[in-house]
Amino acid sequence: MAINQKSYDYGAAKSSIREIAAYGAARKAQIGAQNVFDFSLGNPSVPAPDAVRASIVRNAALPASQLHGYTPAAGLPAARQAVADSLNRRFQTSYEPGDLYLTCGAAAAISITLHAIVNPGDEVIVIAPYFPEYRVWIETAGATCVEVMADATTFQVDTAAVDAAITPNTKAVIIDSPNNPVGAVYTRQTLLSLASVLSGRSDELGHPIYLVSDEPYREITYGAEVPWVPAIYDRTIVCYSYSKSLSLPGERIGWALVPNTNPDHDELVLAVAGAGRKLGFVCAPALFQRVLIDCVDEPTNVEAYARNREALAGGLRGLGYTCIEPEGAFYLWVKSLEPDAEAFFRRARDLELLPVPSNSFGCEGWVRLGYCVSYETIVGSMPAWQKLAESYR
Amino acid sequence: MAINQKSYDYGAAKSSIREIAAYGAARKAQIGAQNVFDFSLGNPSVPAPDAVRASIVRNAALPASQLHGYTPAAGLPAARQAVADSLNRRFQTSYEPGDLYLTCGAAAAISITLHAIVNPGDEVIVIAPYFPEYRVWIETAGATCVEVMADATTFQVDTAAVDAAITPNTKAVIIDSPNNPVGAVYTRQTLLSLASVLSGRSDELGHPIYLVSDEPYREITYGAEVPWVPAIYDRTIVCYSYSKSLSLPGERIGWALVPNTNPDHDELVLAVAGAGRKLGFVCAPALFQRVLIDCVDEPTNVEAYARNREALAGGLRGLGYTCIEPEGAFYLWVKSLEPDAEAFFRRARDLELLPVPSNSFGCEGWVRLGYCVSYETIVGSMPAWQKLAESYR
Incomplete structure (x- = not known):
């Protein structure tokens, strides 16, 4: 190709995280926002401070x-x-x-x-x-x-x-x-x-x-x-x-x-x-x-993320998932229920759950869940996570 | 050097336009803003529209x-x-x-x-x-x-x-x-x-x-x-x-x-x-x-630049300078009064005039004057431009 191949490739491949988020947005338009549980992006759910x-x-x-x-x-x-x-x-x-x-x-x-x-x-x-x-x-x-x-x-x-x-x-x-x-x-x-x-x-x-x-x-x-x-x-x-x-x-x-x-x-x-x-x-x-x-010195509203973290990590553990207790940021790292995280992602997606498979981050066997979402998204997603776990039993 | 030489060079060399502008700012602090006639930057003098x-x-x-x-x-x-x-x-x-x-x-x-x-x-x-x-x-x-x-x-x-x-x-x-x-x-x-x-x-x-x-x-x-x-x-x-x-x-x-x-x-x-x-x-x-x-469709306030253009081009022509009549943008291209535009710039600078020598733009023998400045700057600069012209007679 006459143009820059690498730029074309980066444009054509896109970021897999952004691809999942785009799928989530389209799916929400299709079946209603409350029925899609999108944990893909790191877009903060906490609004900017009033200041x-x-x-x-x-x-x-x-x-x-x-x-x-x-x-x-x-x-x-x-x-x-x-x-x-x-x-x-x-x-x-x-x-x-x-x-x-x-x-x-x-x-x-x-x-x-x-x-x-x-x-x-x-x-x-x-x-x-x-x-x-x-x-x-x-x-x-x-x-x-x-x-x-x-x-x-x-x-x-x-x-x-x-x-x-x-x-x-x-x-x-x-x-x-x-x-x-x-x-x-x-x-x-x-x-x-x-x-x-x-x-x-x-x-x-x-x-x-x-x-x-x-x-x-x-x-x-x-x-x-x-x-x-x-x-x-x-x-x-x-x-x-x-x-x-x-x-x-x-x-x-x-x-x-x-x-x-x-x-x-x-x-x-x-x-x-x-x-x-x-x-x-x-x-x-x-x-x-x-x-x-x-x-520059406005405090960050960590409380909302702390509440989400507890609800998500606690909820998933209660359903039998293995996750790494996050000490910071707003991501939960959850063990895939099969070795192929992409296959696990696809099965989750069929239940309207959108995590990001760990292959995107250079390793196998996990998914990332951004909990910078509404508390309702976390609570509302639990039945689907339960179905997903049961589908592996 | 261990780091990237080209990045270092671009950082060390700086843009000559920005260097002149920095000199102008320092000089204004030294002798008063009204005594320095800075035509270096393309920073619009017309404010953003109220919209x-x-x-x-x-x-x-x-x-x-x-x-x-x-x-x-x-x-x-x-x-x-x-x-x-x-x-x-x-x-x-x-x-x-x-x-x-x-x-x-x-x-x-x-x-x-x-x-x-x-x-x-x-x-x-x-x-x-x-x-x-x-x-x-x-x-x-x-x-x-x-x-x-x-x-x-x-x-x-x-x-x-x-x-x-x-x-x-x-x-x-x-x-x-x-x-x-x-x-x-x-x-x-x-x-x-x-x-x-x-x-x-x-x-x-x-x-x-x-x-x-x-x-x-x-x-x-x-x-x-x-x-x-x-x-x-x-x-x-x-x-x-x-x-x-x-x-x-x-x-x-x-x-x-x-x-x-x-x-x-x-x-x-x-x-x-x-x-x-x-x-x-x-x-x-x-x-x-x-x-x-x-x-997106807010009209641009061209009138202020048109007035400046007339004052600057007319004023300099009246003093014997050769300039290219600008049909657009807000720059006046003025012939240096000696072949070496850098030397002409230095002589202008000694009179508190700050154009940009044409060497910065890949050619010899001219200077660029940005007239995206206050009308007062243009009018106030005329005695110095006159002195500069006289210094070459």
Whole structure:
């Protein structure tokens, strides 16, 4: 084909998560929304805090050319200052606005970060099961995606397996904790062990291995500590989004942080800016940069997700399903009732249940249920889950 | 260096336009805003229409999870329908929502379009003088940027020169009319001649040469007709932004259109979607997608720019400067008073005048003055322009 084959393939294949969600929307139109139990997407069911609406309305009264003009590529200094101040308060750090590059969400932050650090031929390690777009962005940046399975019981990073997967071409490891799709939160001990492996191997290889910490779910936890990663490993770049914490996924607002712990901090800051420029990201949406100034410290409404989690995990366990107790994020990882998760998904779909099979996340035998849905969806789905379980007896 | 050298270079070099603007901002803080005459940026001085504010406030009252949720990657169907309807009314076309892919502005649209059609080793032709980021995006997509000078008198596309520059590797030509930086509007005759060259050479080469039509200034004209390019050349992809027409440059909202005239339309649509996915563009900002539904047909306030144009072009001509009468956009192309435009720029800067030297746009001997500034800036700058001219006598 004359055009770009890889772009065509990515467009034709689509994200399997989005495909299931599209099926769900069509099915709802067909048989009624209350009869379809769609657990596919990570679209927050909790609305944005009222402070966001208030900030939008207040900002809309500003002179329009001031409000909607280009911002610096890295973002409004006041917005970056607000984010830095918030991080410094919470994690006893000393970040400055210049360490932050505001982005169109975490997807842009990760894509930009990879383009900043990766050269063709490099390898980037992901911890399976993993968010499937990581592979797309890694390959687009010219690197190879290397999957390392998480510990099969705890779903913590298997740091010995990471160690074994490192080669002279390893440039970075991507982690996300609280984890999508499993809901694990990496412990301080896990991170210390990972840092020790990465430091040792960086020294041995004579080039740095970066840790890209993707943290959109940082605020959504059920008691677990989420350690601040750059305090544990100096060569960390943090990618963040307000999609989940402030329920703004459609507005595309987040950031990449190059912490001042990085020995090559100044080079990294420029490379991140250059990567944003290369890809056509001019600036993050200006109005929502201003919303950040007002709302950066708004608390996340975790209670609704906690209630959903209890109802879903408790309900499914009561029906005999095996699931991993989520410590964070809003996904439940449920063992498929047959080895082929795709076949299990199809049987679930016939009962109007829409989880995402684990093949999409690089492993076999599980499904992911997003419980960022209404409580009624969870309660209403239980008879279908029961039928599904019975169909395997 | 361990990180990506090209990203670092693009970050370290910065856009020269943005560098001059940053100098201007610093200088204003130093000596007072009224004493610095900054013509560097294309940040509209005309505020967004009142209808934009009304739409933002009205939409802000919607349920927040509906308002701020993920949209489909290509954009809300209703927003794409509104854009398609508007185009169909204005250009007697029959586009459908599926032909449109909403983007974070024209920069994203062009970057995505190039990643959709280009393969490594391809060549993409630009018409010099040209918007300098074209080169960045072309090279990032893996192609070579080939500069073809515009006609030296009219600044129309020199179609014979384009013909001469086409090789078996030519994949696309980028045009922008109304033109940044010169203000030329390509006539129907120019476009017919270009289409004839591209059709003939596509047939001869046995592969299509696409025309990427970058049109953020379509609505800003002073009487000239801006022909609808896909009606003249079938293999056109149109990239558009509301940055200038609705004065929303910071909000990053625009689109790529794959017109149904393209013989490989369906493949192109998928490749554009795949390219957006590859680069980390999840969706265009949701709130401003809704603003489009309300405001897609809001008229652009051209009067303010027309007044500025007359004052600036008339004023400079009165002082003996040579300039190209702009037929569209909001830039005046002024002949440098010495062959070295950079030297001329430095002498202007010493008088607190900040144009952009033409070297930034791929040619010698001119400067670009953005007249999307206050009328007072233009009038106030005249004594300095006079001093500058006198310094060359």
